[in-house]
Amino acid sequence: MHNVAIKSKEVTLLEVLDRVLNKGVVVSGDIVISVADVDLIYLGLKVLLSSVETMEQLRGSPFVGPMQEAT
Amino acid sequence: MQSAKKQLIYLYCVTAVSPTLKEAIKLVSNLYFVYYVDLYAIVGKVAESEFGQEDLKANMADLEWVKTKISLHEKVIESVLTNTCVIPFKFATLFNTDESLKAMLTEYTEEFKTILKKLKNKEEWGVKIYCDTEKLKASVINNESEILEIENEINSSPPGKAFFLEKKKAELLAQSANAIINEYSQESFELLKELSFEARINKLLPKEVTEREDDMVLNSAFLVSKDKVDDFINMVDTLKMHYENKGFFIDCTGPWPPYNFCGLSKQKVRNA
Numbered sequence: 001m002h003n004v005a006i007k008s009k010e011v012t013l014l015e016v017l018d019r020v021l022n023k024g025v026v027v028s029g030d031i032v033i034s035v036a037d038v039d040l041i042y043l044g045l046k047v048l049l050s051s052v053e054t055m056e057q058l059r060g061s062p063f064v065g066p067m068q069e070a071t
Numbered sequence: 072m073q074s075a076k077k078q079l080i081y082l083y084c085v086t087a088v089s090p091t092l093k094e095a096i097k098l099v100s101n102l103y104f105v106y107y108v109d110l111y112a113i114v115g116k117v118a119e120s121e122f123g124q125e126d127l128k129a130n131m132a133d134l135e136w137v138k139t140k141i142s143l144h145e146k147v148i149e150s151v152l153t154n155t156c157v158i159p160f161k162f163a164t165l166f167n168t169d170e171s172l173k174a175m176l177t178e179y180t181e182e183f184k185t186i187l188k189k190l191k192n193k194e195e196w197g198v199k200i201y202c203d204t205e206k207l208k209a210s211v212i213n214n215e216s217e218i219l220e221i222e223n224e225i226n227s228s229p230p231g232k233a234f235f236l237e238k239k240k241a242e243l244l245a246q247s248a249n250a251i252i253n254e255y256s257q258e259s260f261e262l263l264k265e266l267s268f269e270a271r272i273n274k275l276l277p278k279e280v281t282e283r284e285d286d287m288v289l290n291s292a293f294l295v296s297k298d299k300v301d302d303f304i305n306m307v308d309t310l311k312m313h314y315e316n317k318g319f320f321i322d323c324t325g326p327w328p329p330y331n332f333c334g335l336s337k338q339k340v341r342n343a
Contacts (some may be wrong), residue, residue: 001090012277012314013138013141013142014280014281015197015327016142016145017137017141018276019327019328019330019331020141020144020145020159020161020162020330021141021161021162021332022158023161023330024160024161024162024164024330024333025158025160025161025164025333025334025335026160026161026164026173026174026335027160027178027179027335029077029082029165029166029175030125030165030166030167030169030171031079031122031123031127031165031167035200039093039213047250053186
């Protein structure tokens with residue numbers, strides 16, 4: 001193993017979260033985890049978040065509320 | 072109404088060759104694979120009472136639950152990844168039956184095969200660059216003649232003029248710092264990209280999330296051929312040597328499952 005390949009625990013949770021929630025392949029499963037549900041996770045992380053803008057930055061897309069989410 | 076004991080099928084990843092689940096099964100005891108249309112879908116059974124639409128929504132608000140499940144998701148995929156390349160799926164990709172899973176595999180057969188072919192013998196690496204702007208400014212002061220000149224001028228000026236010169240100096244410093252940050256992160260990205268098969272720049276994460284004092288200035292991911300990984304890491308080390316004494320910090324992690332390099336063609340991604 002290489003020296004740089006340190007998946008240090010703390011950084012990794014952030015990295016893993018960002019990858020697993022935002023970057024994994026999305027297909028139409030039988031149960032769809034909505035954008036709003038993913039937001040719940042970030043709300044759960046609100047100690048880390050200061051505002052809705054942060055949430056937008058984090059997801060890399062405009063904020064879509066549950067109201068706009070249909071179709 | 073569904074019975075309380077009903078189970079759902081949780082999809083972790085898809086491979087082109089028969090996966091070795093010996094290690095992964097230690098993480099998720101009911102892990103198995105479904106072989107269909109020449110693809111292997113690595114799946115596990117989860118309780119509907121935990122992952123059903125409403126329960127999942129409630130659980131997603133529980134940070135500890137999320138942390139545990141997300142880590143598990145990642146570990147299972149990493150474990151499969153040690154033996155073959157994988158297409159990693161998003162957290163909580165769920166199916167009611169093997170039949171609906173197979174229907175999905177049928178819909179995406181060609182696309183998955185194309186992606187897996189591309190991923191063969193390649194690894195995803197992540198490179199994040201952070202910058203301590205104050206430290207960078209300090210080294211900019213030492214290096215730039217324009218700043219030294221204005222510094223001299225400040226020292227020989229009356230207080231009123233000195234005040235405005237100080238403001239000008241601060242602006243120049245900020246501009247210089249920005250230019251250097253752009254130049255270094257751009258250069259680092261380009262040099263690493265040259266050693267990669269594909270490269271991506273992702274959104275910068277704010278301090279509240281990184282919990283670091285310095286600012287993230289580059290968030291990038293690279294798909295690197297296994298035979299180029301050593302070169303890639305040597306390049307990261309070279310960049311570290313050049314930049315880390317100037318206030319930059321380079322964080323390189325990997326190998327990751329190729330989350331950043333499995334994009335499906337847009338029109339197919341739609342809600343059920």
